[in-house]
Amino acid sequence: MKPNEIRNNFHGITALRAIAASVVLIVHSSALLSFNHEISKLVILTNIGVDIFFIISGFIITYAHWNDFGRGAQGVKGFIRKRFVRIYPMYLLFTLITALALFMMPQLFFSLKSSFELLFSSLLFLPSKMANGDVTLLLAVAWTLSYEVAFYAIFSIAMLFNRRMALVVTSVALIAWSSLSLIQQDNYISNYFFTTLPIEFLVGMIICIIFKTSSSIPSIAPLTSGVLVVIAIITLYYLFFIAGFDTSELRSNTRFIYFGIPALIIFISFFNTPYSKKSTIRKVVEVIGSASYVTYLSHFLIIGVIKFIMKVIPGTQQLPLAITVIASCIICTVAGVFIHIYIEKPAISFFRKKKTREAIEN
Template sequence: MLISIQVMRGFAAILVVFYHIYYISKLYSDYNIRHFELLHLGVDIFFILSGFIMVYIINKGDSFSNNMILKFLKDRIIRIVPLYWFFTIVMFLSYIFIFDKEKSIIELLKSLFFIPYYDSFSFGIYPILGVGWTLNYEMYFYFLIIISIYLFRSNYFKPLVLSMVLISVFGYFIIDDNTISNNPFIYTYFNHYLLEFCIGLIIGHLYINYNIIDKIRWFCFLFFFIAIFYSNYQFLYNLIISSCFFVFVLSYERKLKENSGKISFLIYLGSISFVLYLIHHPLLSILGKIYFKYFNFTNIYFFYFLSLLCIIPISIIVYELYELFFNKIRVYFNASKKIA
């Protein structure tokens, strides 16, 4: 994988963590810094990353056969499902036995199988593990890719991008303030977030097939700061900011690779980013309650420090255990194949 992509994975995860630290701080105090709303850009960067990575992976494939589609699906499921299911079930049990909140088996099943539903408690389309709402979009994106490759094979790119743009445009006209509660399927599957996956696909296509990324580096740098300066925190500004940031960092791939030893922690942060993303919010919820009880949020910035001090080491431990477990499984299956 490209070094710049790993760095941006880690950076996006940290942005999301900071956003949720900021959000929890607001719950317990009068703390409010308007520009900190931009920390939500971590999610936008993640979606663009997903689009880029998918076109990059597909381009490295040898064929566009049904076997390739099955392998693609298997790889995506292995990467996302085990960890997500594990922490979703842990969160489900925590709601019942620790937080004394009602959660039904139907909600659990919908969460596990990435089926969007409206949660009246949080007033949004949130599964049991809150950050899983982004994985609903992720899995939908994978579904669209599989359909496009199955129908168009090596010519999948243009139909995929066009269909995603049309779906988003159609969603602009049919989604209103009531859609989120009345029809979570429409809200999710016709949402403008698809455009961010689309941007990632287009950037990936340009990166692979045209020598243009380096040439537009400073153009993106300029637009990045203009968009931040005029940002009203709406989707269009988020799209411009995250896209320009993505292209700018990507354009330094060669230099980042040459200096990979100096940024090894950032690269490693990219490796643990998915674990970090999954577990940080439940941990922050617990830390927020403890910090409020004993410190009353008198020093908010110490809460930032304490949160990172807890979340990053725990994420590292979980990631290393997960890798150790799956490496043993890979060794076992490879040995089984040789015996057979």
């Protein structure tokens, strides 16, 4: 273990989570609250938040379980439980809230139709095909979790092997998964899952492997970080608007290029940055970053409430779109932090204590 690794809590990654969540809020607030306003083409660039999250996931899962390989079924069981506790309770909560809202106020939803089949498949992270051709989960923004869960499944199986073999197995599986996107698919579920996006998990894993096996990796200075972010923005703009990639599909096979490459540069610019000396800024960034998961899950519903209120209150639809989007992002962020502190953290603590009690009793 490198000397600085003991105290390295990756505060830069926490900040990156906060940034990724914020840019996702921008694109969805702009799309859902635009009313008659024209949306800038630049807004679509904020979709990069998803790709940043995927790279973070590949890095963090590998880093957090670096010493857990080769422990047999018990190690796999522990990994699955930790991942379940981390993602499923909040996903279940917001999926059920969405199901209730869809049942009671179907007019607020575009293509979704309330059904038990839609709810059941969504709880298993499997998409359903709507009458208009949309392929989605009940909680639409949670499509990324379908990929996360598949990644966890691959990683958990690989944990049966020693570290070296496990990392090889996981890498080969992710490459094979991505390669399936090159084969013509004949049903909506395979079309949904088989894209090149798993490469972004692999990129995060590779960065972690380099970090863990290198004798010394210096922290990234703020100036260097800023320069890399500028390079990422220029790269993003070039690949998106000039290079001519097809960006019409949410899970496009070229997405890992025009979003993935800039996301990689941004990740590198943040992941090993030094601890902020300004305690107030540090605390704000940490709480927003820690709440990023529930902010991501809840923001569609919250934006929906904002849209409903704006339809009721005269004059609000005429507000400049920039002001509406900023207000929406603030409201969604504050709501996410509140949910994180008062619901998510207690829920995670409850399940972890329950596991401890079970271990003692056994």
